[in-house]
Amino acid sequence: MERRLRKFQSMGEFWAYLPGDEREIVDVLRQIVLENLPAGITEKFAWNVPCYYGKRQVCIIWPASVPRGGIKRGVLLGFSQGYRLPDVDNYLTHGTNKVIFYKIYKSVDEIDERAIVSLLREAVRIDSSG
Numbered sequence: 001m002e003r004r005l006r007k008f009q010s011m012g013e014f015w016a017y018l019p020g021d022e023r024e025i026v027d028v029l030r031q032i033v034l035e036n037l038p039a040g041i042t043e044k045f046a047w048n049v050p051c052y053y054g055k056r057q058v059c060i061i062w063p064a065s066v067p068r069g070g071i072k073r074g075v076l077l078g079f080s081q082g083y084r085l086p087d088v089d090n091y092l093t094h095g096t097n098k099v100i101f102y103k104i105y106k107s108v109d110e111i112d113e114r115a116i117v118s119l120l121r122e123a124v125r126i127d128s129s130g
Helices: 011-017 020-036 113-129
Strands: 042-046 049-053 057-063 075-079 101-105
Touching (some): 011 049, 020 113
Antiparallel strands (some): 049 057, 075 101
8 A cells, every 4th residue: 555645744744654664764863863963953854854954954864765765765864965074984875966975774773873973073064164
């Protein structure tokens, strides 16, 4: 049975829409992001997914079940100025988008909090420097 997608009006609607495996991954990623972004960075829905903004977009969490994300399975954590991040461990994928670099998680076990926190700190530094 195909679920009908509409514009989410709240985080509750977003959670209710997600399948369980994606919900778990989104929950962990979202907590890491929220706990490690400084005050002044806001969470907003854009393209029907949670996005995090300072002066401009810092990062995005995009589950595969939400259309137009370009992934078939898992949850994408994208860094909006990814091309500017010093990703010395090559943690992020440099796909066809020249600006947004990302990592796709297919299970919670794949999440490397240390790597994400390090990238978030750099992304915030880049955002605040203009």
